[in-house]
Amino acid sequence: MELSTSPSIWAYGSVWLFFSLLVYFKFSHSDMVLTPALLVYFFLLVLFEWFCHLYLPILLGMVLLSSACFYVLSITSPRKLLPVAGKAVLITGCDSGFGKAAAQRLDELGFKVIATVLDLESPGGKDLRKNCSDRLTIIQMDLTKPEDIKRAQQITKEKTRENGLWALVNNAGYCAHFGDAELSLMSTYRGCMEVNFFGTLEITKALLPMLRSSKGRIVTVSSPAGEHSFPFLAAYGSSKAALSRVMDTFRHELMPWGVKVSVIQPGSYKTGAHDDKSHWERQHKKLLSNLPNELLQEYGEEYISETQNLFFEYGKTACTDFSPVIDSITDAILSENPKVKYYAGKQLWLLYFIGIYLPSSISDNFFKSLFLKGKIMPRALRKQKNTE
Numbered sequence: 001m002e003l004s005t006s007p008s009i010w011a012y013g014s015v016w017l018f019f020s021l022l023v024y025f026k027f028s029h030s031d032m033v034l035t036p037a038l039l040v041y042f043f044l045l046v047l048f049e050w051f052c053h054l055y056l057p058i059l060l061g062m063v064l065l066s067s068a069c070f071y072v073l074s075i076t077s078p079r080k081l082l083p084v085a086g087k088a089v090l091i092t093g094c095d096s097g098f099g100k101a102a103a104q105r106l107d108e109l110g111f112k113v114i115a116t117v118l119d120l121e122s123p124g125g126k127d128l129r130k131n132c133s134d135r136l137t138i139i140q141m142d143l144t145k146p147e148d149i150k151r152a153q154q155i156t157k158e159k160t161r162e163n164g165l166w167a168l169v170n171n172a173g174y175c176a177h178f179g180d181a182e183l184s185l186m187s188t189y190r191g192c193m194e195v196n197f198f199g200t201l202e203i204t205k206a207l208l209p210m211l212r213s214s215k216g217r218i219v220t221v222s223s224p225a226g227e228h229s230f231p232f233l234a235a236y237g238s239s240k241a242a243l244s245r246v247m248d249t250f251r252h253e254l255m256p257w258g259v260k261v262s263v264i265q266p267g268s269y270k271t272g273a274h275d276d277k278s279h280w281e282r283q284h285k286k287l288l289s290n291l292p293n294e295l296l297q298e299y300g301e302e303y304i305s306e307t308q309n310l311f312f313e314y315g316k317t318a319c320t321d322f323s324p325v326i327d328s329i330t331d332a333i334l335s336e337n338p339k340v341k342y343y344a345g346k347q348l349w350l351l352y353f354i355g356i357y358l359p360s361s362i363s364d365n366f367f368k369s370l371f372l373k374g375k376i377m378p379r380a381l382r383k384q385k386n387t388e
């Protein structure tokens with residue numbers, strides 16, 4: 001029998017051979033099971049290979065088929081999880097939102113949870129005490145107070161004497177206010193940095209000796225605002241950019257110690273922060289009363305109030321199902337090989353694609369469009385436009 005010498009047969013055949021060896025290896029290590037979905041994926045891969053074979057140049061077809069095979073392997077390989085038994089996790093910011101939900105989930109999974117709250121009488125503080133097991137401990141901790149961090153470190157050492165501390169979930173975060181970068185008060189920039197960067201760094205450093213001895217995990221909830229320029233979020237985004245940077249530096253510096261570091265990038269969710277109208281009203285009044293008069297005249301109070309209204313309007317579109325974030329936090333704690341970054345939100349892939357790959361003239365307008373639907377311009381620019 002004469003073997004075909006067609007280059008495409010050899011090219012695609014080599015891709016299939018490599019893919020088959022990988023699948024065999026995964027089956028033999030029970031890292032993959034032959035589910036109906038897997039059969040459907042294999043069938044679709046064959047169809048895709050025919051398409052490449054018939055319509056694409058060999059090299060492009062090989063690259064696309066190889067990518068499709070790796071994608072199928074990645075989504076069909078169940079992520080190996082470590083046992084929960086005996087593992088203790090400290091989660092910050094459990095008064096509401098992701099922290100409260102994550103503390104509940106980890107308690108249900110059987111972890112020993114140490115949940116820190118800013119206010120022991122917060123909804124999270126009350127609900128966690130009421131609904132969770134006696135394995136859960138609640139600690140009052142303000143990340144801007146070193147003495148609170150010291151106390152939390154001591155209590156954690158006592159509570160984890162038997163099996164050590166397996167993971168730290170840096171969830172607590174604060175958006176002091178939103179508004180144009182020029183208009184944002186320095187106290188807004190400092191407020192965001194104090195909690196999101198310095199406070200989170202301080203609790204991380206305080207618990208790192210325990211995490212190094214357990215070869216455990218650091219999971220930090222940052223924000224896409226730290227990676228893309230969302231309008232009105234310069235102060236908050238800058239603090240999250242600093243946080244993401246320091247966590248990624250920890251990631252590779254702690255690798256030799258066996259500590260794995262992951263960053264969670266959530267989309268927009270309707271948590272305590274979004275709905276805290278009294279907080280935003282208070283900050284709005286503080287902004288108007290502290291702005292230098294010439295700035296207030298150039299931008300106009302009506303512009304600043306419109307910013308607030310648009311931000312509230314945007315908040316109405318926020319997602320109420322936190323599970324993508326909680327699932328990401330759980331995977332980062334329990335997976336044998338946690339991801340470096342978790343993008344926890346449905347449309348985030350589009351946001352990142354536009355923010356990374358498209359020209360700034362397009363991505364700037366995309367990020368502006370998130371908030372600036374029909375937004376008026378600063379007063380001085382409106383006047384300029386009217387005189388043109």
Ligand SMILES: NC(=O)C1=CN([C@@H]2O[C@H](COP(=O)(O)OP(=O)(O)OC[C@H]3O[C@@H](n4cnc5c(N)ncnc54)[C@H](O)[C@@H]3O)[C@@H](O)[C@H]2O)C=CC1
Pocket residue numbers: 092093094095096097098099117118119141142143144171172173174195199221222223224265266267268269270271272273274318
């Ligand atoms: N909700 C959203 O759309 C998104 C939230 N995030 C981040 O998710 C994390 C959790 O926030 P959410 O649950 O959304 O809001 P949230 O306001 O419900 O929770 C924030 C938590 O941080 C705590 N906190 C605030 N200042 C603190 C301080 N000085 N010391 C200790 N704890 C303090 C609050 O008490 C609260 O428990 C934050 O880091 C936030 O920046 C990131 C992207 C999107």
Ligand SMILES: C[C@]12CC(=O)[C@H]3[C@@H](CCC4=CC(=O)CC[C@@]43C)[C@@H]1CC[C@@H]2C(=O)CO
Pocket residue numbers: 173174175223224225230233236266267268273274351
């Ligand atoms: C600031 C805050 C949390 C965020 O990071 C989001 C922001 C609303 C706009 C966004 C859309 C996204 O797709 C990514 C996240 C984010 C930048 C949220 C408004 C209030 C939230 C807050 O105060 C968190 O403490």
